[in-house]
Amino acid sequence: MRISDTLIEDRPEQTFFEDPALDRAFGVVMALATEVYVQRNRMRALERQLEVAGVIENGDLDREPSDEERLAEAEDRDAFVEGLMINLLGKQQAKGAS
Amino acid sequence: MDDRSFVAAQDFLLASKTFWTKRLYPEIRQTYEDAAEKAASKPQDPADVAALLDGDTLYRYFSWLERHLQRFKYAGRYGLVPYHDERRAELSASLRNTSAELAPDLEMPNYYQRVDIHQHPGGVWSDELDGYVYERGARSTTPLMGAAHADLHHRFTELVASRGEPENILDMGCGFGKSTHPFCRKFPAAQVEAIDLSGPCVSLGAHNAGEAPNVRFRQMNAYDTDYDDNSFDLVTSTMVIHELPPTEMKQFFAEAARVLAPGGRMAHLDFYAIDGPFARFIHYGHGRRNNEPFMEPLAEMDMQASLAELGFTNIEVIPFQEAEGLSLTSHDAWRFPWTVIYAEKAVD
Ligand SMILES: C[S@@+](CC[C@H](N)C(=O)[O-])C[C@H]1O[C@@H](n2cnc3c(N)ncnc32)[C@H](O)[C@@H]1O
Numbered sequence: 128m129r130i131s132d133t134l135i136e137d138r139p140e141q142t143f144f145e146d147p148a149l150d151r152a153f154g155v156v157m158a159l160a161t162e163v164y165v166q167r168n169r170m171r172a173l174e175r176q177l178e179v180a181g182v183i184e185n186g187d188l189d190r191e192p193s194d195e196e197r198l199a200e201a202e203d204r205d206a207f208v209e210g211l212m213i214n215l216l217g218k219q220q221a222k223g224a225s
Numbered sequence: 226m227d228d229r230s231f232v233a234a235q236d237f238l239l240a241s242k243t244f245w246t247k248r249l250y251p252e253i254r255q256t257y258e259d260a261a262e263k264a265a266s267k268p269q270d271p272a273d274v275a276a277l278l279d280g281d282t283l284y285r286y287f288s289w290l291e292r293h294l295q296r297f298k299y300a301g302r303y304g305l306v307p308y309h310d311e312r313r314a315e316l317s318a319s320l321r322n323t324s325a326e327l328a329p330d331l332e333m334p335n336y337y338q339r340v341d342i343h344q345h346p347g348g349v350w351s352d353e354l355d356g357y358v359y360e361r362g363a364r365s366t367t368p369l370m371g372a373a374h375a376d377l378h379h380r381f382t383e384l385v386a387s388r389g390e391p392e393n394i395l396d397m398g399c400g401f402g403k404s405t406h407p408f409c410r411k412f413p414a415a416q417v418e419a420i421d422l423s424g425p426c427v428s429l430g431a432h433n434a435g436e437a438p439n440v441r442f443r444q445m446n447a448y449d450t451d452y453d454d455n456s457f458d459l460v461t462s463t464m465v466i467h468e469l470p471p472t473e474m475k476q477f478f479a480e481a482a483r484v485l486a487p488g489g490r491m492a493h494l495d496f497y498a499i500d501g502p503f504a505r506f507i508h509y510g511h512g513r514r515n516n517e518p519f520m521e522p523l524a525e526m527d528m529q530a531s532l533a534e535l536g537f538t539n540i541e542v543i544p545f546q547e548a549e550g551l552s553l554t555s556h557d558a559w560r561f562p563w564t565v566i567y568a569e570k571a572v573d
Contacts, residue, residue, distance in 0.1 A: 128310045133300045133346040141514065143288040153286075154293055157241075161234050161303060168233035210302030220300035221341030221348075223516035 138219035154214030234303030239365045250559035274506035292514040295344045309354045325431035325442040356401045356429030376548045381494045382407040391459035397447035398465030402430030420445040448476035455486040463494045482535045487572040497564035498544045537568035
């Protein structure tokens with residue numbers, strides 16, 4: 128499923144700020160913060176394991192990726208963008224009071 | 226989504242909720258108290274509190290986070306719903322041979338369909354995996370308690386047990402059995418009937434009960450059951466009555482009265498005893514933001530009079546401590562106004 132499957136067309140989301148733009152923008156911020164934390168958690172786990180296994184040393188991960196590698200990441204990138212941008216629509220995902 | 230990413234995201238959301246609970250809440254409380262001190266007259270009700278906090282920036286963030294952290298938890302990119310959806314085949318297979326008694330034609334009440342309770346998309350009943358989604362979600366409903374959430378049900382069971390040993394127990398609105406299992410274990414000689422509107426929840430309840438011989442999970446409406454009059458000596462519910470609109474709540478208590486034998490007891494764990502206008506304001510706001518619209522009518526209801534009218538006696542409203550060592554009156558952190566509503570059916 129995609130997260131947009133849960134959007135309810137006729138239920139505008141509750142708003143808490145004077146300008147609803149801020150309500151939506153802060154959703155983007157929090158979605159992004161979640162994503163950043165997920166990545167950070169994974170990266171730290173990975174680096175720990177690679178170091179323990181003696182596979183990487185400091186600096187190995189810092190080089191620029193190839194075009195091929197970037198293309199291979201496209202699908203993952205699109206899902207990332209959806210999670211971020213869906214907040215802008217201002218719709219409830221679970222039916223409740225507006 | 227992989228398991229590590231899901232857990233990392235959920236941990237992040239819970240940590241954010243904990244910050245909200247322990248850091249934002251006391252700030253809001255302080256803001257309110259400062260404003261109340263300067264106010265011309267002492268705030269009497271939630272509307273007076275609202276007037277004082279209206280426009281406060283921190284209160285806006287407090288409200289936003291209460292609503293949207295819950296939305297992310299269920300419906301975000303790392304939400305409970307997409308996570309379980311990706312594991313559908315395996316999870317649904319685990320429920321296929323459930324021993325729960327399902328009622329596919331049971332009519333779902335209007336209130337149940339109209340609002341998706343606690344922002345669970347589609348409610349806890351419309352998808353076969355909803356029991357699993359709710360079970361996982363319930364691990365982090367009360368940030369202060371964390372893993373001790375089991376404590377809540379255990380302590381409630383102990384309170385009921387301290388007042389007698391039942392033989393026939395009805396758990397109304399049993400969900401996936403978190404409230405039921407402690408009763409089954411505490412009273413191994415008793416027969417326990419666990420009912421809930423949600424098929425997916427009772428299926429999971431039966432699955433979790435394994436071979437427990439003294440419990441039956443049935444899909445049924447708690448305010449319209451098929452049990453005979455006077456069939457139970459204990460009727461309980463946990464976190465159910467606040468989900469019911471006033472009319473259905475009344476029917477719910479009336480049904481409890483009908484199926485209880487004279488002298489039988491009922492005990493409901495819910496949110497009722499709320500001290501002061503600020504706590505009320507926060508609690509009603511919580512209900513609204515979390516898609517639980519009947520928190521307010523429950524809290525405003527005259528419990529003594531309503532239950533007495535239905536033939537209950539020895540009616541008690543008992544403020545309840547959800548975990549060892551928590552203060553009922555401290556304002557250091559946000560907490561639910563846990564309350565046990567306890568009564569006996571009159572012997573006439
Ligand atoms: C917050 S859950 C609590 C579940 C369980 N008692 C526990 O403590 O984990 C509320 C439950 O009440 C159920 N419910 C709501 N209205 C009901 C009704 N009229 N009859 C039976 N169950 C109902 C919901 O399906 C849900 O499973």
